[in-house]
Amino acid sequence: MSAEEIIGKDGSVEKSADQYSIIDQVTKSMEGKLNLNDRDSQIHQKISGDVDVEDEIYYQDFLTEDFEKNDTRIAMIGNVDSGKSTLIGVLTNASLDDGRGAARSLVLKHRHEQDNGRTSAVTVEIMGYKGEEQVIATARNHAQRWTEVMEKSDHSVTMIDLCGHEKYLKTTLFGLTGLMPDLAMLVVGSNMGVQMMTREHISIACALNIPIFVAVTKVDICPENILKTTRTALAKVLRANGKLPFPVKDMTAVQTAAETISSDRITPVFTLSSVTGQGVDLLRAFVAKVRRSALRYATLDSDPEVVYERMPTIHFPIDCVYEVKGVGLVVGGTLLRGRVDLACTLYLGPDRAGAFLPVSIRSIECRRVTQSEVKRGQSATFAIRSLNRKVVLRKSAFRKGMVLVDGLKAPTGTAVLPPKACREFEASVVILHHSTTIGCGYQPVIHCGVLRQSAEMVGIKERETLKTGERATVRFRFLYFADYVLPGSTFIFREGRAKGIG
Numbered sequence: 001m002s003a004e005e006i007i008g009k010d011g012s013v014e015k016s017a018d019q020y021s022i023i024d025q026v027t028k029s030m031e032g033k034l035n036l037n038d039r040d041s042q043i044h045q046k047i048s049g050d051v052d053v054e055d056e057i058y059y060q061d062f063l064t065e066d067f068e069k070n071d072t073r074i075a076m077i078g079n080v081d082s083g084k085s086t087l088i089g090v091l092t093n094a095s096l097d098d099g100r101g102a103a104r105s106l107v108l109k110h111r112h113e114q115d116n117g118r119t120s121a122v123t124v125e126i127m128g129y130k131g132e133e134q135v136i137a138t139a140r141n142h143a144q145r146w147t148e149v150m151e152k153s154d155h156s157v158t159m160i161d162l163c164g165h166e167k168y169l170k171t172t173l174f175g176l177t178g179l180m181p182d183l184a185m186l187v188v189g190s191n192m193g194v195q196m197m198t199r200e201h202i203s204i205a206c207a208l209n210i211p212i213f214v215a216v217t218k219v220d221i222c223p224e225n226i227l228k229t230t231r232t233a234l235a236k237v238l239r240a241n242g243k244l245p246f247p248v249k250d251m252t253a254v255q256t257a258a259e260t261i262s263s264d265r266i267t268p269v270f271t272l273s274s275v276t277g278q279g280v281d282l283l284r285a286f287v288a289k290v291r292r293s294a295l296r297y298a299t300l301d302s303d304p305e306v307v308y309e310r311m312p313t314i315h316f317p318i319d320c321v322y323e324v325k326g327v328g329l330v331v332g333g334t335l336l337r338g339r340v341d342l343a344c345t346l347y348l349g350p351d352r353a354g355a356f357l358p359v360s361i362r363s364i365e366c367r368r369v370t371q372s373e374v375k376r377g378q379s380a381t382f383a384i385r386s387l388n389r390k391v392v393l394r395k396s397a398f399r400k401g402m403v404l405v406d407g408l409k410a411p412t413g414t415a416v417l418p419p420k421a422c423r424e425f426e427a428s429v430v431i432l433h434h435s436t437t438i439g440c441g442y443q444p445v446i447h448c449g450v451l452r453q454s455a456e457m458v459g460i461k462e463r464e465t466l467k468t469g470e471r472a473t474v475r476f477r478f479l480y481f482a483d484y485v486l487p488g489s490t491f492i493f494r495e496g497r498a499k500g501i502g
Contacts, residue, residue, distance in 0.1 A: 068377035128153030314338035350421035354482035429502035448491035
């Protein structure tokens with residue numbers, strides 16, 4: 001396949017590959033820790049015809065057999081009113097939209113969302129596949145539909161519907177950092193063009209090293225000249241972030257896109273309409289073929305720069321909390337390290353005082369199906385019970401940033417040491433954008449996994465100020481509570497339009 005087929009007739013691979021933005025440079029430097037640059041370069045050369053097809057590319061697997069491979073998590077990003085919720089409704093129910101919100105009404109869960117058509121909270125839907133064929137549920141009840149899909153499927157796709165409006169950006173950031181998506185689907189309204197929030201979402205996904213593919217929607221109501229302008233503007237923004245647009249127009253291109261998207265350089269672009277069905281079959285086939293990359297859940301132990309004697313073997317960040325009548329307190333999240341079984345004893349915290357509470361796992365559910373254990377990479381909910389009879393678990397006591405982790409065995413004896421929360425931490429950061437300069441006393445909001453809290457810069461090594469594009473080692477201090485932060489974690493910090501990554 002030639003370079004012209006990859007990105008179209010309005011540019012070349014050589015020219016695009018050299019036009020890296022600051023964000024792409026940061027992403028490449030982070031990938032270098034896992035030795036991914038050589039792999040991505042080989043994939044890029046193989047696709048563009050620079051090396052022989054016979055040259056095999058071997059992937060280094062950092063994971064064990066306990067890694068969950070039968071689920072792919074896709075986050076929906078893009079500007080408000082671009083058709084994200086509608087597209088999820090079309091994909092999950094195998095039916096088209098009527099142009100008046102019928103498809104999105106099956107996805108949106110709040111009354112005010114139904115009234116104004118705008119997502120304000122994270123919504124999750126699933127798609128099931130038996131081989132290459134999609135499993136369509138027939139039950140009317142939402143919980144029963146999920147159970148039916150999971151029972152009949154051998155592979156599932158989790159669709160995470162995020163917010164597009166600027167005032168809900170913190171919710172979108174929480175979905176991208178805390179829910180651990182494997183891919184991000186950028187939805188662009190062809191009649192609206194590339195808006196400011198579209199650029200913002202692209203930059204955030206690139207900073208977090210999340211592979212992107214694009215769905216250009218509403219082509220049935222878009223004039224040809226406006227569609228051409230949107231495509232040109234989209235290609236320009238993607239290349240500015242080190243991405244190579246790859247228009248998908250047939251099933252052969254779908255297979256190529258599914259095999260190369262894990263390189264995080266090739267960006268498949270689909271043109272479709274949720275009303276007429278144009279291009280939806282290609283997107284549906286791509287979603288069925290794409291699989292999560294094992295490197296997404298690579299352990300921090302693979303990074304020689306990360307040394308931490310209290311590294312947990314089990315790490316379960318909590319992204320949602322429920323109080324279920326007859327069951328008690330239920331917490332949900334994604335298991336990033338280890339394996340969790342029934343009756344397992346873990347530490348819940350940190351609370352507002354920075355302490356951890358021992359709890360026991362009473363029952364486990366994964367996508368509304370009862371399980372006896374959870375592997376790394378699986379999203380699940382745990383019914384938990386406090387092992388301290390003096391403490392009663394309440395939903396009001398939870399806050400963002402709480403986790404379930406195991407304790408550390410003492411060097412001598414059988415005692416178990418509880419985990420520790422930190423109030424201050426050091427990080428290597430790069431300023432992605434700021435209108436002026438940043439110095440000590442700057443107070444951005446830290447987004448690290450499920451953690452979201454304001455922090456103050458209390459020290460910058462060998463510098464007094466930082467401006468856009470500069471990197472340094474910075475010491476942060478949380479303003480309100482001590483939080484649990486693992487060494488080697490990636491985070492984003494922002495304040496207004498200014499943002500950075502560390």
